[in-house]
Structure formats: C-alpha cells, structure tokens
Amino acid sequence: MNDEKQWIRSYYDRVEPSEEFEQKLLALARQPRRKAPARLKPLAAAAVMVLLSLAGFGYLKMQRPAPKPPVEALQPVQPAASVQATDPLEPPPTEPAVHRPPQSGQTEPAPTQLLPTEPAAPTDPAPTAPTATESNPTEAPPTQPKPTEAPPTEAPPTEPSPTEPTDSEAPTYPTEPTDPTVPEESVDPTDPTDHTEPQPSEPVQEALPLVAAYYTLNGRDLVVVTNTRDDTETFLDFTGLLDEGYYRGVQQIQGYLVWIEIRQTTRGEFQVELTPYEEQQEDTP
Amino acid sequence: MELDDEQVIRCFGPSLYRLAYSYCAQREDAEDVVQEVLIKYLRHRGAFSSEQELRHWLFKVTANQCRDLLRSAWKKKTVPLEDRPELTQPAPERDLDLERAMQALGPAYRTVLYLYYYEDLPVAQVAQILHLSQTAVRSRLDRGRKQLKARLGGAPSER
Numbered sequence: 001m002n003d004e005k006q007w008i009r010s011y012y013d014r015v016e017p018s019e020e021f022e023q024k025l026l027a028l029a030r031q032p033r034r035k036a037p038a039r040l041k042p043l044a045a046a047a048v049m050v051l052l053s054l055a056g057f058g059y060l061k062m063q064r065p066a067p068k069p070p071v072e073a074l075q076p077v078q079p080a081a082s083v084q085a086t087d088p089l090e091p092p093p094t095e096p097a098v099h100r101p102p103q104s105g106q107t108e109p110a111p112t113q114l115l116p117t118e119p120a121a122p123t124d125p126a127p128t129a130p131t132a133t134e135s136n137p138t139e140a141p142p143t144q145p146k147p148t149e150a151p152p153t154e155a156p157p158t159e160p161s162p163t164e165p166t167d168s169e170a171p172t173y174p175t176e177p178t179d180p181t182v183p184e185e186s187v188d189p190t191d192p193t194d195h196t197e198p199q200p201s202e203p204v205q206e207a208l209p210l211v212a213a214y215y216t217l218n219g220r221d222l223v224v225v226t227n228t229r230d231d232t233e234t235f236l237d238f239t240g241l242l243d244e245g246y247y248r249g250v251q252q253i254q255g256y257l258v259w260i261e262i263r264q265t266t267r268g269e270f271q272v273e274l275t276p277y278e279e280q281q282e283d284t285p
Numbered sequence: 286m287e288l289d290d291e292q293v294i295r296c297f298g299p300s301l302y303r304l305a306y307s308y309c310a311q312r313e314d315a316e317d318v319v320q321e322v323l324i325k326y327l328r329h330r331g332a333f334s335s336e337q338e339l340r341h342w343l344f345k346v347t348a349n350q351c352r353d354l355l356r357s358a359w360k361k362k363t364v365p366l367e368d369r370p371e372l373t374q375p376a377p378e379r380d381l382d383l384e385r386a387m388q389a390l391g392p393a394y395r396t397v398l399y400l401y402y403y404e405d406l407p408v409a410q411v412a413q414i415l416h417l418s419q420t421a422v423r424s425r426l427d428r429g430r431k432q433l434k435a436r437l438g439g440a441p442s443e444r
Contacts, residue, residue, distance in 0.1 A: 029290035
C-alpha cells in the first residue's frame with residue numbers, strides 16, 4: 001500500500017503548473033479587485049433589466065388584447081360617413097377604397113347592385129381553414145345579443161360629401177378620428193384593381209335581407225353588413241380574429257340573429273357569409 | 286473564510302492543476318480547466334464559509350470541468366507524441382516507467398488514486414467529488430493499485 005502511495009506522490013510532485021501559468025492566475029485574481037466598482041455593474045444591470053422586464057410585462061399585459069372575445073363583444077365600427085366628416089380636407093372622389101356595397105344615393109335596391117360585383121364567390125375553392133379551427137358554436141351564441149346600433153332612421157347620403165355633418169348617432173360606433181383613409185360612401189364598384197374590394201355575399205334567403213362584405217382598412221379586418229331593405233349598415237371589427245383565416249360566430253345584426261362566417265380563400269381574400277342562426281344551428285353537430 | 290483570492294490560487298491552484306492533469310493528461314488542457322474553475326470561483330467567492338468547503342467545491346468543479354472537456358468533440362482528437370514533453374523529454378528510466386504506468390492507468394483510476402493518496406481525501410469525499418459510489422471508489426483504488434504495481438513491479442525505494 002505504501003509503495004503505491006509513494007509512487008503516486010512522486011509522480012504528482014513533479015506535476016506542477018508552470019510559473020507562467022501561476023502568474024496568469026494571480027493576475028486573473030487581481031483583475032476584479034482593481035475594478036471593484038465593476039462588481040456592482042452586473043447587479044445594477046440586472047436590477048434595471050428586472051425593472052424593465054416588469055414594466056414591459058405590465059405594459060404588454062395592458063396592451064394584450066383578449067384572446068378571443070365573444071361574438072357579442074364585437075364592436076361595430078364607425079361608419080365611413082361620420083369618420084369622413086372629421087377630415088374635410090380629404091378629396092372624396094379620388095378615394096378608391098370603398099369597401100362597402102354601393103348603396104348610397106342609389107334609387108335601386110342594393111341587392112341588384114351587389115350581385116354583379118361579387119367576383120370571387122362562385123369561383124372560390126373550398127375554404128382553406130380547417131374545420132377544426134372553427135369556433136365552438138356552443139360558445140359563440142351570446143346569451144344576450146346586443147342589438148345592432150345602426151341608425152335605422154338615417155337616410156343614406158345621396159352624395160358623399162366631406163362636409164357632411166357628423167351623424168348624430170355616430171357616437172354609438174368606436175371612432176377612428178385620425179384615420180384619413182376611411183372609405184367613403186361613393187365607390188366605384190367596378191374597380192378591379194382594388195385588392196381591398198369588398199366581397200359581398202349574397203343574401204342567404206329572402207328572410208335575411210342582410211349583405212355582408214369584408215374589407216381591410218389600415219390593417220383592420222372590418223365587415224360591413226347592409227340591410228338591403230333600408231340600406232342600414234352595421235360595421236363590425238374582426239381584427240385579431242382572422243389570424244387563422246377563419247372565423248365563425250353568432251351575432252345579432254340589425255335585429256337578425258345570424259351566423260357570421262368569414263373564411264379566407266386560397267387567393268388570400270376573405271369571404272363573408274351570413275346564415276340565419278336557427279337554420280345553421282340545426283346543421284351544427 | 287480568511288483566504289483572499291490570491292491565497293486561494295496559491296493554495297489550491299497546484300492541487301487543482303494536478304487533478305485536472307489526472308483527467309486530461311495534457312498540460313494545456315489542465316491549465317484551461319484550472320483557469321475556468323478559478324474564474325468560476327471568482328464569481329462565487331464569498332459563498333464559502335470554510336476552507337474545507339471551498340476545497341471540496343473546487344475539486345468538484347474541476348472534476349466536472351474535466352469531464353465536460355473530455356466529452357467535448359474538441360478533445361476527441363489525436364495528440365502527436367511531440368506535444369507530450371513529459372514522454373519525449375529525457376528522464377530517468379524509473380521516472381519514465383512511472384510516467385508510462387500512470388498514463389496507462391487511464392483517467393478514471395488516476396483521479397481516484399490522486400485524490401485518495403495525494404490529497405488524502407477519504408473515500409466518501411472522493412466519491413462525492415467524482416460522482417461515484419464509495420464502492421466504485423474502493424474498486425477503482427484496488428484496481429489502480431494492482432495495475433500500477435503490475436507495471437512498475439519493484440519497490441519504489443529503488444529510485
């Protein structure tokens with residue numbers, strides 16, 4: 001036993017770090033001491049990072065939208081006419097992006113105008129969104145559907161005018177006062193180059209005189225629902241709900257309880273379809 | 286603990302270097318390991334209440350660092366004989382035999398023998414440092430002794 005111990009000791013006695021390496025280590029040990037205040041820097045930096053992260057977390061928490069607001073939480077957006085009135089300098093005729101079915105100032109009923117302007121509905125393929133991503137219909141129906149706040153008595157403007165006074169019922173819609181690109185009432189529906197052109201859907205049946213059209217405005221996903229009988233319009237904001245290219249939910253619009261289904265085609269366009277709630281509910285498994 | 290950083294390096298540096306050399310069998314690698322360990326110590330200084338605790342921690346970190354080094358792909362390369370001065374430099378025949386015998390043991394046995402015989406650590410502490418069971422430590426001690434004796438044969442007193 002002692003032999004091995006002596007061998008090992010004699011072996012390791014000769015294993016020593018070089019003098020140069022020892023000096024290097026000693027210099028390493030002296031280095032932080034010379035920079036004593038530097039020790040506090042990581043602590044201070046860590047404290048600042050923690051504070052910033054907490055502040056950022058709080059900010060994000062405040063800014064983070066609700067994950068999936070219920071359908072009844074959808075807020076109608078401001079109609080174009082009222083928004084337009086806030087910016088009188090905007091030249092109305094040059095605005096190409098009218099994203100609603102043409103209805104104002106027309107003596108003819110709106111559906112007859114909407115049908116020819118529907119470009120994608122017959123040719124679009126099946127919806128790309130998987131059915132598994134559909135919102136649960138059992139969660140969607142609101143227990144107390146909010147009545148549509150569109151002004152039923154308001155006559156549609158015969159001419160889109162930037163100087164038109166703001167609608168008295170406009171406060172019922174969330175306003176976007178700083179938006180200068182709000183679509184106007186008058187639109188050239190035959191403009192094929194407008195990628196934000198609404199894609200109105202046909203009225204589902206006679207009992208549902210609603211026509212819905214999707215359009216984007218400043219990155220917001222908006223749907224305008226027009227009552228073909230009195231041209232009453234309701235604007236819905238689906239921003240953040242169409243990330244998966246599909247949305248389906250129940251909404252009470254202008255007194256009609258309808259399924260509103262938005263799907264994205266393979267060409268990237270969104271189609272809106274309205275279905276009476278009772279009928280669709282029966283088909284829903 | 287009353288030791289300052291320089292004293293810690295002077296006191297424990299050579300022991301850590303020997304332990305690292307037991308693992309790596311190369312001076313450059315051993316130096317790298319010791320340097321890394323001491324940098325870690327400088328970051329954690331003040332957290333040790335006694336020299337014994339510090340010593341145990343340093344040995345343990347050194348063993349872990351050596352294991353990481355040996356596992357790394359960088360280490361898995363052949364080393365030319367010219368880079369091993371302890372094998373190529375002229376030395377007494379007896380020392381060369383001892384060198385070869387120790388090198389032939391392999392790091393698993395060398396480290397156990399070093400900690401047990403040179404650092405006089407008990408088996409339990411060796412087992413903790415090397416992440417081994419005490420039975421494994423005793424087994425390696427026994428096998429290492431036998432292999433060393435078989436290679437060297439005669440009594441070390443002849444040297």
